[in-house]
Amino acid sequence: MTVYNKELLEKFYYTMVKIRKFEETVEKYFLDGQIPGFVHLYIGEEAIATGVCASLTNEDYIQSTHRGHGHTIAKGADIKRAMAEIFGKKTGFCKGKGGSMHIADFSVGMLGANGVVGGGFTIATGAALAIKKQKRDNVSVVFFGDGASNRGTFHEALNLASAWKLPVIYVCENNQWASTTPYRTTTSVEDISARAAGYSMPSKIVDGNDVFDVYEGFQEALAHVKAGKGPFFLEAKTYRIKGHFVGDPELYRTKEEVQKVYEENNPITRFEQKVLKDNLLTEADLEAIKNKVENEIKEALEFALNSEYPEPSEIFDDLYV
Amino acid sequence: MRQITFSQATLEAMAEEMRRDERIFVIGEDIVRQGGIFGQFKGLPDEFGDRIMDTPISETAIVGSCIGAALAGMRPVADMHFADFMGVAMDEIFNQMAKIRYMFGGQTTVPMVIRAPDGLSLSAAAQHSQSIEAWFMNIPGLKVVSPSNPEDAKGLLKAALRDDNPVIYFENKILYRESGPVPDGEVFVPIGKAKVVKEGKDITLISYSIGMKTAYEVEKLLEKDGIEAEIIDLRTLVPYDRDTILNSVKKTHRLAIVHEAVKQGGVGSEIAAFVAEEAIEYLDAPILRFGAPFTPVPFSPPLENEYRMKPNKIAEAIRKVIK
Numbered sequence: 001m002t003v004y005n006k007e008l009l010e011k012f013y014y015t016m017v018k019i020r021k022f023e024e025t026v027e028k029y030f031l032d033g034q035i036p037g038f039v040h041l042y043i044g045e046e047a048i049a050t051g052v053c054a055s056l057t058n059e060d061y062i063q064s065t066h067r068g069h070g071h072t073i074a075k076g077a078d079i080k081r082a083m084a085e086i087f088g089k090k091t092g093f094c095k096g097k098g099g100s101m102h103i104a105d106f107s108v109g110m111l112g113a114n115g116v117v118g119g120g121f122t123i124a125t126g127a128a129l130a131i132k133k134q135k136r137d138n139v140s141v142v143f144f145g146d147g148a149s150n151r152g153t154f155h156e157a158l159n160l161a162s163a164w165k166l167p168v169i170y171v172c173e174n175n176q177w178a179s180t181t182p183y184r185t186t187t188s189v190e191d192i193s194a195r196a197a198g199y200s201m202p203s204k205i206v207d208g209n210d211v212f213d214v215y216e217g218f219q220e221a222l223a224h225v226k227a228g229k230g231p232f233f234l235e236a237k238t239y240r241i242k243g244h245f246v247g248d249p250e251l252y253r254t255k256e257e258v259q260k261v262y263e264e265n266n267p268i269t270r271f272e273q274k275v276l277k278d279n280l281l282t283e284a285d286l287e288a289i290k291n292k293v294e295n296e297i298k299e300a301l302e303f304a305l306n307s308e309y310p311e312p313s314e315i316f317d318d319l320y321v
Numbered sequence: 322m323r324q325i326t327f328s329q330a331t332l333e334a335m336a337e338e339m340r341r342d343e344r345i346f347v348i349g350e351d352i353v354r355q356g357g358i359f360g361q362f363k364g365l366p367d368e369f370g371d372r373i374m375d376t377p378i379s380e381t382a383i384v385g386s387c388i389g390a391a392l393a394g395m396r397p398v399a400d401m402h403f404a405d406f407m408g409v410a411m412d413e414i415f416n417q418m419a420k421i422r423y424m425f426g427g428q429t430t431v432p433m434v435i436r437a438p439d440g441l442s443l444s445a446a447a448q449h450s451q452s453i454e455a456w457f458m459n460i461p462g463l464k465v466v467s468p469s470n471p472e473d474a475k476g477l478l479k480a481a482l483r484d485d486n487p488v489i490y491f492e493n494k495i496l497y498r499e500s501g502p503v504p505d506g507e508v509f510v511p512i513g514k515a516k517v518v519k520e521g522k523d524i525t526l527i528s529y530s531i532g533m534k535t536a537y538e539v540e541k542l543l544e545k546d547g548i549e550a551e552i553i554d555l556r557t558l559v560p561y562d563r564d565t566i567l568n569s570v571k572k573t574h575r576l577a578i579v580h581e582a583v584k585q586g587g588v589g590s591e592i593a594a595f596v597a598e599e600a601i602e603y604l605d606a607p608i609l610r611f612g613a614p615f616t617p618v619p620f621s622p623p624l625e626n627e628y629r630m631k632p633n634k635i636a637e638a639i640r641k642v643i644k
Contacts, residue, residue: 061392061393063389092426093425093426093428094424094425094426094428095426095427096426097423097424097425097426098424098425098426102424102425104425104428105428106392106425106428106429107428111389111392111393111429112421112424112425114417115416116412116416116417119412119413119416119417121385122381122382122384122385122386122388122389122413123385123386123388123389123392123417124389125382125385125386125389126385126386126387126388126389126390126391126392126393126397127389127390127392127393128389129386129389129390129395130389130390130392130393130394130395131393133346133390133395134393134394134395140389140393152381153381153382153385153412156377156379156381156382156385157382157385157386159377159379159382160376160377160379160382160386163377164374317427318422318423318426318427319422319423319461319462320422320462320464320486321422321430321484321485321486
């Protein structure tokens with residue numbers, strides 16, 4: 001059984017709450033018309049990015065999706081610059097060129113969110129190829145949804161990674177929804193991880209709303225990959241609490257269905273209940289972390305609001321080296 | 322000067338740059354055991370071992386994994402087998418490779434090269450014969466080169482391998498076997514520089530890649546009538562050398578562009594529009610564009626031949642605007 005020290009438990013809680021509060025703030029300011037474009041929220045799926053990234057260093061890589069704020073935060077990116085990017089400000093990670101769907105922080109190994117569903121598979125696989133060629137002891141992780149597993153890129157990447165025994169971990173966040181379509185109506189398998197067997201790749205299914213289960217499953221994946229045995233497939237079962245994007249009228253499901261998950265299977269509430277019941281953390285510990293997060297979110301928001309937009313003359317910057 | 326083939330020139334460029342920079346590696350279909358379907362990788366695996374790797378038939382994964390490796394500090398080369406197969410990897414090329422640096426605010430570079438054998442050859446038909454370079458002129462973030470002779474093939478490939486931007490290197494299948502002079506020692510052709518390969522005063526004739534053979538034939542035909550064509554080998558399509566084009570047109574006052582690719586929406590269309598915008602007052606004749614008809618490449622030899630550039634017809638059309 002995995003033993004959790006207080007530092008790691010606090011990190012889990014801190015990261016999950018930080019993602020949740022960040023996303024709630026983004027939602028509020030988007031609905032208020034202050035954030036341009038589109039935003040896709042990670043609310044309800046926080047335990048996955050948190051449980052995975054807790055075991056990674058800045059030299060390990062992640063590839064993210066259009067729903068990428070949570071991965072970015074869990075990988076350790078500065079939320080001030082993340083928030084500024086989402087607001088389209090020049091102090092953002094991408095100087096306002098990317099926005100929510102193209103958030104990235106290369107300084108912590110976050111190689112980018114991707115606006116194309118399934119766009120990250122081959123890129124993460126290539127980063128793993130580089131790791132192997134450079135003889136480094138790192139891993140490349142790609143987050144993706146159930147819907148993305150129907151892209152051809154998924155199948156080409158998994159085959160290549162398995163044939164070349166690359167240090168890459170495919171983390172499927174099965175949130176049940178491919179945009180507005182229930183994935184079971186368009187997907188040949190119930191468990192996306194069943195597809196890994198077709199590529200001679202070991203896999204594991206974890207409860208994506210239980211950070212402990214995600215963490216432990218990822219440890220197993222990491223041990224396999226770091227032993228040089230090639231890629232690993234981790235499927236985290238979860239549920240997308242929010243619409244596909246903020247503003248989605250959600251005509252495809254009932255409010256009751258969503259509310260039930262939110263009340264009964266909320267990863268943050270589940271964590272709180274467990275650590276209090278098992279006397280791992282106290283109410284005061286949790287309260288202190290929540291306060292710390294509140295302050296950091298407030299600072300990030302102020303930073304974003306007070307930052308300048310890019311000048312029109314910056315339009316050609318960073319096109320070519 | 323020694324004569325080597327275009328194919329040999331690309332091999333020399335690869336070997337020299339791979340010795341110089343350990344981050345360069347090559348992946349593609351049939352390149353280790355077969356040496357590439359046109360022999361353009363022959364011998365490299367002997368010297369460079371697992372830096373030359375055979376891939377599954379997965380063009381999407383070939384280009385995508387090169388992008389990922391480039392982001393993680395390598396300088397990959399993706400061989401596309403046939404340029405036609407770039408369509409399979411198009412999302413990786415235009416949505417990922419071309420945009421990553423810009424979209425992420427300059428946090429990274431994507432130093433990689435896509436090698437793409439193109440052009441008509443031996444009735445290879447609609448899906449193995451195309452010249453698709455014009456597509457990539459419409460995608461900001463890429464550089465595109467298309468050499469016409471062994472010296473430029475070597476020099477431009479070396480430049481592409483040293484460039485920190487993604488570069489698409491079109492190499493014509495017929496040209497592979499053609500020989501030309503290549504100096505010993507370092508050969509480097511900067512990306513973005515066209516070359517006036519023959520001076521003339523009556524018309525500027527612009528081409529690149531296999532089109533240069535036609536341009537030379539046209540020039541000889543015109544010479545018989547006392548018409549002196551100035552020939553420019555464009556060499557780089559993105560960014561194309563605007564200054565060299567304008568300087569020439571201001572001197573000759575006439576312009577024709579020749580390429581094997583489809584005329585409509587082709588490289589010639591861009592250059593014609595550019596010259597019309599920048600220098601129409603210097604022109605004494607309509608701008609002429611010569612390219613393939615607006616059809617897929619047909620199979621049967623008489624049809625394939627109909628698709629090809631016709632020096633006689635081009636010369637005839639040029640004579641008409643000069644008289």
